[in-house]
Amino acid sequence: xxxxxxxxxxxxxxxxxxxxxxxxxxxxxxxxxxxxxxxxxxxxxxxxxxxxxxxxxxxxxxxxxxxxxxxxxxxxxxxxxxxxxxxxxxxxxxxxxxxxxxxxxxxxxxxxxxxxxxxxxxxxxxxxxxxxxxxxxxxxxxxxxxxxxxxxxxxxxxxxxxxxxxxxxxxxxxxxxxxxxxxxxxxxxxxxxxxxxxxxxxxxxxxxxxxxxxxxxxxxxxxxxxxxxxxxxxxxxxxxxxxxxxxxxxxxxxxxxxx
Amino acid sequence: xxxxxxxxxxxxxxxxxxxxxxxxxxxxxxxxxxxxxxxxxxxxxxxxxxxxxxxxxxxxxxxxxxxxxxxxxxxxxxxxxxxxxxxxxxxxxxxxxxxxxxxxxxxxxxxxxxxxxxxxxxxxxxxxxxxxxxxxxxxxxxxxxxxx
Numbered sequence: 215x216x217x218x219x220x221x222x223x224x225x226x227x228x229x230x231x232x233x234x235x236x237x238x239x240x241x242x243x244x245x246x247x248x249x250x251x252x253x254x255x256x257x258x259x260x261x262x263x264x265x266x267x268x269x270x271x272x273x274x275x276x277x278x279x280x281x282x283x284x285x286x287x288x289x290x291x292x293x294x295x296x297x298x299x300x301x302x303x304x305x306x307x308x309x310x311x312x313x314x315x316x317x318x319x320x321x322x323x324x325x326x327x328x329x330x331x332x333x334x335x336x337x338x339x340x341x342x343x344x345x346x347x348x349x350x351x352x353x354x355x356x357x358x359x360x361x362x363x364x365x366x367x368x369x370x371x372x373x374x375x376x377x378x379x380x381x382x383x384x385x386x387x388x389x390x391x392x393x394x395x396x397x398x399x400x401x402x403x404x405x406x407x408x409x410x411x412x413x414x415x416x417x418x419x420x421x422x423x424x425x426x427x428x429x430x431x432x433x434x435x436x437x438x439x440x441x442x443x444x445x446x447x448x449x450x451x452x453x454x455x456x457x458x459x460x461x462x463x464x465x466x467x468x469x470x471x472x473x
Numbered sequence: 474x475x476x477x478x479x480x481x482x483x484x485x486x487x488x489x490x491x492x493x494x495x496x497x498x499x500x501x502x503x504x505x506x507x508x509x510x511x512x513x514x515x516x517x518x519x520x521x522x523x524x525x526x527x528x529x530x531x532x533x534x535x536x537x538x539x540x541x542x543x544x545x546x547x548x549x550x551x552x553x554x555x556x557x558x559x560x561x562x563x564x565x566x567x568x569x570x571x572x573x574x575x576x577x578x579x580x581x582x583x584x585x586x587x588x589x590x591x592x593x594x595x596x597x598x599x600x601x602x603x604x605x606x607x608x609x610x611x612x613x614x615x616x617x618x619x620x621x
Contacts, residue, residue, distance in 0.1 A: 231490060232497040239501030243508050251512040258523045265527045272533075311585070316540040318551075318585075357583075359535045359555035 276358040279303050281325075285352040285364035286388050286424045289465050291376035293342055294335035297354065297364070298424040301325040308357040314338060314350055321354075332420045347372040365426055366461075383431055383460045385453055389423040389439065391468035399440045400425060405433050432456050439466060447472035529608040531557045536604055536614035537585060541594055543620065548572065548590045550614075552604055554580040561607040564588045568615075569598035577607060594618045 280302040288294045295314075301307050304327045312319045312333070325331050342348075349368035355361050366386055370378045389398065395418055402411035411427045429435060437451045449472045453462050466472070533556030541548050554560050559582055563575040572592030580586045594600065598618040605611045 232493045235494060235497045236501060239497075239505060243505050247505070247508045247512045251516060254516050255519060258520055262523050262527055266530055269530055269533075311537075313538060316538070316549075318538070355537055355553065357555065359533060359553060361535075361537060 272358070275305060276360060278305075279307055279356055279358055279360045281307060281354065281356070281360075281362040283352070283354055283362045283364045284366050284386075284424050284426050285350075285369060286366060286386060286422075287369065287371075287377040287463070288335055288388070288390065288422065290463065293339040294337050295350075295352070295369070296335050296422055296424070297333040297352070298330065299323075299325060299333070299354065300330040301327060303327060309354050310357050311355040312336065313353045313355070313361075314341065317341060318355075332422055332424070335421075342371055343373055345373050377463055378459070378461075381460060383429045383455055384462075385427045385429060385435060385437065385455070386461060386463045387425045387427060387437065387439075387466070388463065389466045389468055391417070391421065391423075393419050393421050395419070395443060396468070397442045398423065399442060401438045402427050402429075403436045403438075404429070405435070410435070429455055432460075437464060439472075441468060441472055449473070525608075528558045529610065532560055532606055532608055532610050533557075534560055534562065534580065534604070534606065534610075534612060536602060536612055539602065539614065539616040541616070541618045543596070546591060546593050548592055548594065548600070548602075548616075550588045550590065550602055550604065551585055552578075552580055552588055552612075553585045554582050557582055560610075562588065562604050563607075564590055565603045565605065566590050566592055566600050567603070568600040570594040570600060596620050 282300040282302060284298040285295055286298065288296060297312065299309065306324050306326050309321055309323045309325070312321050314336075319336060321333070323331060323333065338350075341350075347370055349370050351367050352364040352369065353361050353367075354364075368381075372378065385402065387400065396416070398415045398417065400411065400413050400415065401409060403409050410429060411425075413425070415423060415425075417423050432455050434452055434454045437453060439449045441447045447469060449466050449468075451464055451466070453464055455462060534552055534554045536550055537553040538551040539548065548566060550564050552562055552564075560580050561577040562580060563573065563577060565573045565575070570592045572590045574588050574590045578586055578588050588604075596618050600616045600618065602614045602616060603611060604614070
């Protein structure tokens with residue numbers, strides 16, 4: 215009844231069609247302009263918030279990155295160095311650069327979480343001093359923007375004596391071998407027979423192995439390295455640490471130095 | 474039909490209705506068109522504004538290395554952009570010596586660029602380095618001049 219009344223009123227009214235048209239246009243504006251506008255604003259705000267969350271996650275991963283870097287010369291008079299890098303963080307870390315003093319070498323290597331790797335030998339012939347002694351500070355930069363200095367810094371090179379140690383009491387042990395699979399057991403004992411270092415290391419297709427063994431002070435330390443893959447072969451050395459020379463580099467060639 | 478033509482008064486409401494509809498349609502379409510263009514413009518402006526904010530929060534860079542060349546009296550500041558957007562930086566040096574490079578050096582994302590700052594420094598001078606991006610993000614670093 216009421217519908218019929220409205221219809222008859224509308225049909226009699228001159229402004230009826232115009233009112234309907236006006237209302238349709240108003241609803242059209244609402245649905246084609248205003249509502250899409252608010253939906254768009256909402257989408258753009260979501261984009262911004264998502265980016266903030268992504269960057270927070272990125273910053274958190276960056277803060278969790280942790281590498282132990284050990285730079286070492288391949289032998290006493292070598293013009294090449296290698297870096298042994300242990301990734302102590304739970305995710306993959308990409309190394310993008312290696313700095314040697316004020317020069318950098320672009321590098322690209324990815325180290326999966328909690329894994330370790332040894333870089334290919336890096337030739338530094340051009341920057342080695344031809345006279346007197348020079349110190350080398352080595353650090354690596356990761357893709358997430360972290361920098362990690364080598365724990366063997368500074369490496370000191372003398373044109374007369376080659377490489378020598380740093381400032382802390384330590385034995386830097388370097389074992390060189392042909393690429394292959396090896397199992398080394400490294401132990402270091404002090405003069406009173408106390409074992410200060412004991413580690414079993416698997417080497418997979420690397421040509422060198424480096425360990426920095428921190429010692430308590432001046433003493434004579436006995437290093438024993440046993441290679442257990444196949445026939446057991448052993449190499450033993452006595453190393454004297456003094457106040458004058460607190461860090462010593464010890465090089466062992468496998469199999470030449472092993473019996 | 475003859476009756477409608479002969480009754481001139483009957484034509485007026487019809488013509489009036491048609492004119493009214495035409496006016497409503499014209500005004501309505503104009504208002505719709507104006508609203509549509511205004512909302513599109515507002516959307517674009519809002520997106521540009523938020524995009525600038527997104528770029529500002531995505532910006533990441535560090536001072537990776539600093540060295541001073543005693544012979545040329547130039548401080549080299551290596552800035553590494555590890556963020557997702559390109560950055561433009563100015564470098565200001567304060568402390569025992571002062572200098573700046575405010576040329577807005579462009580550093581593409583993932584790249585390292587050495588920014589040179591001319592200043593007269595002595596061995597042992599302590600310098601405070603401020604790298605400021607054009608999006609107003611700031612990174613600080615310090616450096617003690619060593620013999621090169």
